[in-house]
Amino acid sequence: MSSTQERLTIRDLGYIPGTLQQGPSNSLLDVPGVHISQITVETAANLKPGSTASKGVTIILPRGPKDFYVPCHAGTFTFNGNGEVTGSRQIADWGFTNTPIAFTNSLSLGTVFDGVWDWVLDQQDKLGWDELTRARHYGTPVVGETADWIVNCQVRDSRLEKTDIKRAFESVKSRENGGFIQEGHAGGGAGMTCHMYAGGTGTSSRLVGNGEGGAKQYTLGVLCQSNYGTLSQLVIGGVPVGRILQKEKDEEAPGQAALADADADVHAPAGVKEHAGRAKDGSILVLIITDAPLATHQLQRLARHATGGLALVGTSGIGRTFSGDIFTALSTAEHGPEQLENFKRGAVKPIETYTTEVVKNESIDGFFVACQEATEEAILNSMVGGREGTVAMDGVKVDGMPVDKVKELLKRYLVTV
Template sequence: MQIPRRARELGITVGTLPTGPLNAITDVAGVRVGQTTITGDGLNTGVTAIVPDGYAGTLPAAVAVGNGYGKLIGTTQVEELGVIETPILLTGTLSTFRVADALLSWLLDRDLRATSLNPVVGETNDGHLSDIRRRPISAAHVHAALDSASSDRPEEGCVGAGTGTTALGFKAGIGTASRVAGPGRVGALVQSNFSGLLTVLGAPIPAEPIDADGNSCMIVVATDLPLDSRQLGRLARRAIFAMGRVGSDFAPGSGDYAIAFSTTRTPGYQDRELRGPFQAVTESVEEALLNSLTMARTTTGFQDRTAHAVPHDVIRNLR
């Protein structure tokens, strides 16, 4: 059985910009990630929580929609006001609403004066490997992910919201990466679950199609650059573009979303300065998507269905 390895450990270097120290979304100061994983008895699912410091005071943010076939809770207020005011949580499709309710309870316990909150919760459909109709996510699972959020490099592959996901014909999951962009950093975390032909640095890697219900991708982008909501929207759109670099076919049943936020509240960037951040987000999302695959393990789940990990020897031979 092969050992999960990040793309760079397999000799795959995406782009030209330097990575942050962890090559992860948590390279952006003040961003933490926590995860809860549920496996066994026909279940492969979980929760991934992206928790930026200072979210309660609202942080600049934007959402981009590649294809709106999904259940991303909280988008209209983010679009209207240009901010997030809660952590961002990811899970399986039919657990989205339970996760949002549990997130609200967690927030209300910490702010006794709050009368209105806009939870942001995204999903992909992990029903190929998990008994999705059981909706197994409880408040305890959500709270554990939030309470365990850390600035360490997040676990990748079959963990949290990526425990039961597949992408590009292989087992996939959670992936993360980062880039240094001038005076700041851009980091990405992805939940991969979409169709297409896996492409690594332009080389296709064919696989048997997986007959899975739902094909989607959630992308969360964090930066400490002083970007406003409109500029973050431009960043989020480029995050979705990066899916094409790894072979997404952008199928009509795919819910492809990107949420971008800045940990800096005071805008101070000119549009002409965005070339670096655009390159940074494209490279970091592409590498995060590859990590979501190379860090995944072959998994057998609901109704004995199996999704196989991408063979590392094939990727090494691309060098």
């Protein structure tokens, strides 16, 4: 795993999305209290010679291990629903989540769900909770998936083991204690593609407030798991980078040479047949976390605004029929325990309330802007992070983004003000 010092982002290629200031690490870990771990392993022990296919999981603890059960107000938005994020019905009904969050590949969803439950039960055991206390803090684990079937085409081998999930929980860290997020083919993003380049995990952050009339500054962080799009759709800073690169590809390998290449490279020219059985619509997961006190309905609105960031990177922002574009937003601001202080068994329970701050409606636009900017940047960072590319289980090449070429194109065509 590379270190934070070796990180290369879209900013290094000459494009800074938006106008708001980034956080100290420009990652989800800039939100105070957030802990993350990523585990990446080779897909199978008997990979085809030359294959570098991998699979993995990303674990996110919004409040850290000791406060794993403390609720966070939350909201979700499904832009297109050919995918799954477990626990989303609980969020829709209760307006909060109180479990770890995990991203992984499609066939590992069940294993990761079980692994999250195992960890939660282990923590409850350490706290000495009885069965009633466990029941009163019940929460459905939030686990999202995207399909890594271009890279891990022997899909049965893409399942993780429970030991992988346990190991991931053992290494969760915050930014303050050395944690960082590896982008590209790492954690749950291992094996994913974005605009037909190696994609996967990407992250970014923005600071909101503390301006004129603002008494406090808040942080908003985004983590995405990108797995969608074709090359020709890729847009960076308004520059049709994908169409330029696709045109060059077509001109370099026309006719029969291109046909021969089509079975070995997912970047075969547009004029030839698509690689047999390769999915083109794909999916994306976006997780937005902020320490601002946003209410449930505001977080639902915030989750919707990730769509704006997706649209800025290319036309997959239309939400295709076979894509799974599911966005989750939550707030780590304190809002008091959901459990009654004077709990008694029985059908009729006493009424108790808690008091919480909530951002005023007329001041929420800054968070919408931050969400859009950080989502766009996280997606682009997922491709920059995957720049080394990979080789699928069956030997198909998945190129990494040609960062030097993209930097050259942005220098030539990007409009700066």
